[in-house]
Amino acid sequence: MKKLLSLLLAAAMAVSALTGCSGDNNSSAGNAGDEVTGTVVLKVAHNMDFVTIPDAVLAAGERLNAKYASEGRDLKIEFETDYSSIDWTEYHNNVIFAQKNGEGPDIFSLDSDVAGFVKANMLLDISDMMTEDFVDGIFTPFMVDGKAYGMPFDLPVRVIYYNKAALKTIGWSDEQIAALPQQMASGEFTWEQFLALCAEVQSKGAAEWGLAHRPGAGNDFLDVMMTLGGEYISEDGKLVFDSEGLQRFFQEIYDNANVTKITPTNLSQMGWPTINKMVGDGTAFAYYGPIYSATYVAGAVEKTPEQFAEDVGFAVFPASQYNSQPFCIAAPQGMGINANTQYPEICKDLFRELYSGESIGQLSHHADTIFTLSSVKAANEMEDIKTNPILKEVGYMADLSISEPNVEGFTTFVTEMHKQIVLLELGQTTPEQAVADLKTQVEINLDADIVVYK
Amino acid sequence: MKRNMRQKNMQAYFFLSPFLIFITVLYILPAILTVAMAFTKLDSAFIWEFNGLNNFRKIFKDPNTIIIIKNTLFYVLVTIVFTVVLDLFFAIMTTYFIQDERKGNLFKAILMIPMITPAVVYSVLWIWLLEATDTGLANQFYLALGGTQAVNWIAQYPFTVVILATLLTSIAYGTTVFSSAVKSIPENQFRAARVDGAGEWEIVRNIILPNLRFHITFITLWETLGLLTNYVTIMLITNGGPGVQTEVWALSSYHKAFADSQYGYGAAISVLLILVVMVLMLVIAAVMRRQEKSQG
Known part of the structure; x- marks a missing residue:
């Protein structure tokens, strides 16, 4: 059975190689530079049983929708979610194959092999998001060749x-x-x-x-x-x-x-x-x-x-x-934006909403749930984290933490x-x-x- | 007459063609792609970069290769010998000695339980049985019999454990085939032997075994093929460890490709296995032809 699966995998890879690995998304969008209007459906993929990371993205989407509505902008974000709880290598492969089949997620959780995703041209450079809002050095695990390809959501x-x-x-x-x-x-x-x-x-x-x-x-x-x-x-x-x-x-x-x-x-x-x-x-x-x-x-x-x-x-x-x-x-968990998404700016807006908008509370909620500090300074000052019986004892560790680069x-x-x-x-x-x-x-x-x- | 024959052949080809297409798409094409992949550096980025014979060089440079080959030969040879001997024993016992067919079938049905149990459930049962703590079932027996401390059975006797586990799942198939073969031996051969004063052991040795020689060859080759390519039980119980102590060829291909994301390297290991398997398949085909000739 495993052998058959590996052979099927090989076939899928070959077919994708022959078809040119197109990564277009499925929703309607204008040409680059045009303002996106209407309803945009973003696919969000995540692995492992705690879903507070993708849930934070979804909550940020709701806030953005409210903001767009208040500004009178004709734009609504909807999500399609794909959560799994499998081995990370398997998840990594699934994301790449989905992309090769033209059904890749727009935003997805990252495993430790960020370089593999970058080599497969699946991650958008988000270096412009490395702001003062984040704990120093927290982007290090998501850096490849001096560019940031993932946003850290926590500081475990x-x-x-x-x-x-x-x-x-x-x-x-x-x-x-x-x-x-x-x-x-x-x-x-x-x-x-x-x-x-x-x-x-x-x-x-x-x-x-x-x-x-x-x-x-x-x-x-x-x-x-x-x-x-x-x-x-x-x-x-x-x-x-x-x-x-x-x-x-x-x-x-x-x-x-x-x-x-x-x-x-x-x-x-x-x-x-x-x-x-x-x-x-x-x-x-x-x-x-x-x-x-x-x-x-x-x-x-x-x-x-x-x-x-x-x-x-x-x-x-x-x-x-x-x-x-x-x-x-520190081994932060993070999410990346698909380099092939039709909506890179909307995806970035979602991330910005999380680390510098009104949705920061989602990050502190995530940190509180899984007993970790947050990657965002402001989130670490929130009640969720400050009153967490475990986290309130380990706050000092942020100063002693070292982030490992992707090797x-x-x-x-x-x-x-x-x-x-x-x-x-x-x-x-x-x-x-x-x-x-x-x-x-x-x-x-x-x-x-x-x-x-x- | 000739035309009718050709028409009949055409009908058979027509009915067989969907399966041939199915096998070509699902097996032969991927096998060809695996061969191509063996010459690439394909990794977690899934980009085809050809690297010539590097993967094969790596295989022959790796000191673990010798260990893995030895493991594979040991695993296949020991398992196959015990499988065939036990298959014959159970087949002769349940078909020749136990004349009551219902009782014989009941016994064979019991033998089938490990085979029809899902591999994951079956392996978890073994792990649970051999748990390295005082609460493990095997250790409870061991301690009750005077053992001083719990034994880490899987780590200390990994090959014994995987061979035993594999053996139990293997015997039902061969037993069923041999039982059918014993049943098909004409009754007059047994009667003639008894009239000549032959004892039961002589009947087994001089009548049953010679009648089963092609079946024995077939089962030996068939099971060898299965043991060479199937590694699920080993993966679930020891995952090839400790270290590489129970790593066999097919499992090593899986580990390189799916655990280490070295798909090109894993494919190269598979290709060498495919070559061995193809030779075995040719041998099986030759045995079948000989069998047909001798019967025809």
Whole structure:
């Protein structure tokens, strides 16, 4: 069946190649420069189960319609939505195929492969939207060759979760627990101390496991590598293969599972629900991942945000003996405008309405829903965010956040790296062998000119 | 007479043509495109950029290729041997030894359950059964029998698990084919053997197995074809891991294309598989021809 699907895919690609990949939209529109009138239907595509991002666009559309009506302008925006909850690679392919069939969305959520969409000529350059309204540097993940191709809708940082109750069990006072995030952010409490804390909590029986992570491939692991002084993106935006940094990171992954045993060896064989529950109910003392995972973690143990914030604290990645700068990585979600849309200006108006119009509240509502800060400064000042029990504790992280640029070959690197992580945790390879094997795969799968070897 | 024959042939071609067109459009054309794609750098942008033999060079340069070939051979050979032996065992038991057809059919129907269960459900059952915690069913048995701590069965014995899982889904088809073949052996052969004083094992060895030799060859080749191209069970249970420990050729093509968005590279891996499959299909055709000749 899969084989048949892949063959069908091939056929579809060939047909689209032969037909010239036209990307015209379906609604009536005048020539370039003419004012659009009448009813305009915009297609909006989104992936994943929280739909507050596309809903914000739809709400902005309603406000614009009201504005057009009040100005006496003959223009009404309607939407066709296409929401899915599938693997991001599959979603990416669906959007490109839809475009090749002439049915591409006008506005769509972006995966991490922004460069792929740009190469496929599917994204409009929206560099003119990089205004002071946004948090500094938040456009970085959507930049390709110095141009912005996506609008960031939030500022979800990747952080360390830790269980406050476990700290209390081992004798920490409320003041000590409350002070921990700031100590980690200031460099006073280091990564080495944090790992020792994980081991202590576990050895004293306050948690079954000291430290957990996601079950599959993901960028969270790179945060630990960076904490250990590893580099993976060069200053000029290329993928870096840092042998020393990787060696340290792999050694730590191996040690955590097989020496100090603070991480279960079979963590990668567990599913998300199991891991979310482990973090939510305190079976695992600490966890590293995006802050918006808190929605899933809280859901797994049926806790309200208030209850969850009582039990779980958040901290940035602290300094270590290899990296003196505490940090957290911002991985914003965003939407792009199809370069082939018939209505680029209307799509841009929708985005402007969201970040500088009356619809900013939609962005703060989105941020509040998925427990993340907003990409827009004004939204971060709104009640939704200021009163969110989780977000009000992590506002300071915006100042420590770093945005990663879009790097070619990154997905392959992360996927291959995760294979080694699984083997290391199972004790089926050594850190040295893991570095050598990862290097071989990177050399084979990625062109030499896109990787810097250190 | 000749004209009638030709007319009859024309009618047959007419009825067959929709299927031929269907197969050409849905299989042969995409297969040709896959071959073309194998010489491109097609990635997530879906732009056809030809890169000559680079993808094939990559395959032969990759140290994992040897591991994946070994995995594929091991997976296919072990599974096929057990499949054919069990097929024969169940077919002979349910058709020759159990004379009550209803009871034999009931047993064969039970064997079909894994085959007709959707792959996702079936694989989830295996994952649940072999869960690496104290609550996993296999571990509950293991701990009750004196085991000291839960075993991570899938990570420690990945190939055993995928072979067992595949085996259970494979045996129903061969058993059904062999059962029909056993039934078609003329009863007088068995009677003559018994009159000559042959025991049951001698009947199996000297009458049943020789009568089934073409069926055995056919099932062996057919199942080999299926095992070479079908990777769903492996993908759902181990996804080729840990590392590349259970990665087989077809799954590696899928991973390169659909997980890593290297569609050109994935197509190149597929092309090599298509070549092997084509050779096997020719062998199957030759076996069928020989069978027809020997029967004719």
